[in-house]
Amino acid sequence: MQIFxxxxxxxxxxxxxxxxxxxxTTQVFKTVMPMLTGxxxxxxxxxxxxxxxxxxWFSGNLILDPFIGAIAGSISFGMPVTSYxxxxxxxxxxxxxxAVTAFIMSWTTVGLIMIPLEASALGIRFAIIxxxxxxxxxxxxxxxxxxxxxxxx
Amino acid sequence: xxxSPSKINKHLGKNSGVKGWLYAxxxxxxxSGPPYILYPMLGELKKHGARNGLxxxxxxxxxxxxxxxxxxxxxxxxxxxxxxxxxxxxxxxxNGILLEFIVSENE
Numbered sequence: 001m002q003i004f005x006x007x008x009x010x011x012x013x014x015x016x017x018x019x020x021x022x023x024x025t026t027q028v029f030k031t032v033m034p035m036l037t038g039x040x041x042x043x044x045x046x047x048x049x050x051x052x053x054x055x056x057w058f059s060g061n062l063i064l065d066p067f068i069g070a071i072a073g074s075i076s077f078g079m080p081v082t083s084y085x086x087x088x089x090x091x092x093x094x095x096x097x098x099a100v101t102a103f104i105m106s107w108t109t110v111g112l113i114m115i116p117l118e119a120s121a122l123g124i125r126f127a128i129i130x131x132x133x134x135x136x137x138x139x140x141x142x143x144x145x146x147x148x149x150x151x152x153x
Numbered sequence: 154x155x156x157s158p159s160k161i162n163k164h165l166g167k168n169s170g171v172k173g174w175l176y177a178x179x180x181x182x183x184x185s186g187p188p189y190i191l192y193p194m195l196g197e198l199k200k201h202g203a204r205n206g207l208x209x210x211x212x213x214x215x216x217x218x219x220x221x222x223x224x225x226x227x228x229x230x231x232x233x234x235x236x237x238x239x240x241x242x243x244x245x246x247x248n249g250i251l252l253e254f255i256v257s258e259n260e
Contacts, residue, residue, distance in 0.1 A: 031193070080215065080216055080218055080221055081221045081224050084221065084229075087229075091228070101237065104216075109212070111188055114189070117188065117189055117192050118188070118192050120192075121192040121193050121196030122196055123199075123256070126205055126252070129255050130209050130248075133209075133251055134213065134248065137213075137247075137248055140244065141237070141240045145236050145237045148236050148240075149232060149233060149236060152236075153232060
């Protein structure tokens with residue numbers, strides 16, 4: 001009986017915490033909403049501008065293509081799965097795996113458009129340094145992945 | 154709200170050690186949501202004592218998504234997905250260490 005009482009008490013405590021968490025999340029949303037609206041408007045604008053240009057940016061140059069891929073990924077925005085779809089289509093269109101990997105990597109790890117939001121939450125220096133490091137690492141990871149694939153298979 | 158500051162400090166704070174890095178990697182892989190939801194949430198973790206390096210590692214590992222594996226395998230292949238995921242995890246740690254070296258905790 002005692003065990004049931006303790007479980008019921010714990011359940012009330014968790015419910016209370018869940019309510020508080022929900023309330024706090026709502027407050028965070030209220031704070032983020034103006035910034036979010038601006039970001040979404042900017043993303044929609046840039047996406048319309050860039051969506052048909054991805055295939056024209058890659059010339060087949062093994063040095064330039066990963067850079068272009070990483071830059072394209074950095075200014076793009078969306079769920080990781082979208083980058084796989086776009087990357088897969090670019091690969092089918094003849095773009096090198098190196099460029100596509102750099103594109104996929106920077107898509108999620110670098111977010112130029114999101115820097116103001118990231119800076120407001122985590123600090124301006126954190127946001128800038130993290131994005132610079134991630135851009136460099138996108139190139140290194142792309143080179144490492146493609147080299148390893150060539151070496152092993 | 155569900156994690157107390159002391160728990161955050163213990164698992165993601167200065168003295169979290171190797172476990173902290175493991176939590177950050179796992180957190181990045183399993184966490185889901187767009188950046189505009191994640192950044193304020195990570196900001197809260199930072200306020201409660203989470204290390205910059207671990208937060209950067211968590212953000213880097215967002216690219217490893219188990220539930221997106223079928224998509225990446227479909228467009229590329231399994232070998233590519235596995236090798237890329239391994240490199241992402243390895244470089245996420247290096248990313249965290251370097252960021253922590255450059256950006257001090259109170260910035």
